[in-house]
Amino acid sequence: xxxxxxxxxxxxxxxxxxxxxxxxxxxxxxxxxxxxxxxxxxxxxxxxxxxxxxxxxxxxxxxxxxxxxxxxxxxxxxxxxxxxxxxxxxxxxxxxxxxxxxxxxxxxxxxxxxxxxxxxxxxxxxxxxxx
Amino acid sequence: xxxxxxxxxxxxxxxxxxxxxxxxxxxxxxxxxxxxxxxxxxxxxxxxxxxxxxxxxxxxxxxxxxxxxxxxxxxxxxxxxxxxxxxxxxxxxxxxxxxxxxxxxxxxxxxxxxxxxxxxxxxxxxxxxxxxxxxxxxxxxxxxxxxxxxxxxxxxxxxxxxxxxxxxxxxxxxxxxxxxxxxxxxxxxxxxxxxxxxxxxxxxxxxxxxxxxxxxxxxxxxxxxxxxxxxxxxxxxxxxxxxxxxxxxxxxxxxxxxxxxxxxxxxxxxxxxxxxxxxxxx
Numbered sequence: 103x104x105x106x107x108x109x110x111x112x113x114x115x116x117x118x119x120x121x122x123x124x125x126x127x128x129x130x131x132x133x134x135x136x137x138x139x140x141x142x143x144x145x146x147x148x149x150x151x152x153x154x155x156x157x158x159x160x161x162x163x164x165x166x167x168x169x170x171x172x173x174x175x176x177x178x179x180x181x182x183x184x185x186x187x188x189x190x191x192x193x194x195x196x197x198x199x200x201x202x203x204x205x206x207x208x209x210x211x212x213x214x215x216x217x218x219x220x221x222x223x224x225x226x227x228x229x230x231x232x233x
Numbered sequence: 234x235x236x237x238x239x240x241x242x243x244x245x246x247x248x249x250x251x252x253x254x255x256x257x258x259x260x261x262x263x264x265x266x267x268x269x270x271x272x273x274x275x276x277x278x279x280x281x282x283x284x285x286x287x288x289x290x291x292x293x294x295x296x297x298x299x300x301x302x303x304x305x306x307x308x309x310x311x312x313x314x315x316x317x318x319x320x321x322x323x324x325x326x327x328x329x330x331x332x333x334x335x336x337x338x339x340x341x342x343x344x345x346x347x348x349x350x351x352x353x354x355x356x357x358x359x360x361x362x363x364x365x366x367x368x369x370x371x372x373x374x375x376x377x378x379x380x381x382x383x384x385x386x387x388x389x390x391x392x393x394x395x396x397x398x399x400x401x402x403x404x405x406x407x408x409x410x411x412x413x414x415x416x417x418x419x420x421x422x423x424x425x426x427x428x429x430x431x432x433x434x435x436x437x438x439x440x441x442x443x444x445x446x447x448x449x450x451x452x453x454x455x456x457x458x459x460x461x462x463x464x465x466x467x468x469x470x471x472x473x474x475x476x477x478x479x480x481x482x483x484x485x486x487x488x489x490x491x492x493x494x495x496x497x498x499x500x501x502x503x504x505x506x507x508x509x510x511x512x513x514x515x
Binding site: 117 | 440459
């Protein structure tokens with residue numbers, strides 16, 4: 103496997119990961135708007151002024167998102183947040199795929215670099231504490 | 234502004250930010266945050282949350298296309314991202330313990346000097362290769378890409394790798410200390426220190442900013458600063474814009490990209506110097 107093959111594999115992860123995540127975000131937004139349109143417009147106002155209303159749920163943990171996804175009818179913003187988390191995970195998945203590809207190539211320096219980078223990213227996520 | 238007009242304007246702005254970010258190797262935050270806060274009245278924390286999402290969306294859209302066409306170099310990207318992420322972790326640990334203003338002033342002056350040198354090499358299409366760097370040879374920091382405007386394959390190899398790595402560590406340090414993106418610094422380190430073609434620098438930066446921002450974004454998420462009603466139209470617009478930007482970039486010369494990058498560099502230098510002197514911009 104050449105450097106070109108690694109680049110193709112990572113490109114596929116970034117492209118499809120990004121597209122899939124953004125599609126989920128869009129579906130979530132549509133579900134949210136379809137469920138209660140006046141409420142949705144009011145929610146948009148909170149974007150412009152955080153204190154304007156506290157009735158829009160912003161999910162800040164995976165447990166919250168899971169709870170929102172189990173609700174019926176579906177909580178649209180939970181689906182949008184799931185897409186958002188997918189988007190945040192996409193570049194990290196790209197590094198993981200690069201690690202696997204370099205491993206198959208037995209390219210030791212880049213296996214070490216990718217592994218170190220992945221470890222540091224995971225440490226950063228753990229330090230952030232939210233995800 | 235009615236909600237529909239707001240959403241349409243937000244989408245259009247995001248497309249523009251995504252296209253610009255894809256060409257210049259920036260996350261788009263430099264454009265998005267002022268526009269969202271000044272023109273749309275968006276809360277600053279939500280604007281910053283949307284901006285970090287836009288960085289990852291730009292990276293996903295642009296880096297995928299650049300990696301496919303070999304304009305983005307994965308080995309150089311991973312090698313330098315290691316420096317940036319290490320710097321960011323150290324910077325986050327040092328936050329509150331270092332004189333940030335003095336650092337900003339110093340960095341602003343360094344950026345001003347870089348803007349001046351960039352101005353002097355504004356018409357350099359492909360940098361002349363310097364003598365082979367041992368680290369570049371050891372880590373295969375080289376590549377080839379097809380340049381459409383020049384209608385030929387361009388071969389390149391990184392020079393002054395230690396300086397480039399140190400600059401990337403500095404960019405990460407600043408990112409961790411100040412919580413700012415560092416796309417412009419990454420481009421500068423690759424273009425100025427490592428003498429890579431400008432388009433390779435911005436394309437590789439596009440891959441790197443996504444990786445470095447992924448960790449930062451989780452902090453914003455946990456703090457509730459990423460509002461899905463704002464982040465969703467921004468992410469969709471930016472992704473579309475980034476894909477458009479990659480198509481435009483294929484047709485541009487390295488000199489055109491450098492000319493477009495220069496005002497960003499000048500603005501950042503001025504902004505850093507003013508912050509360092511304690512003068513807040515409106």
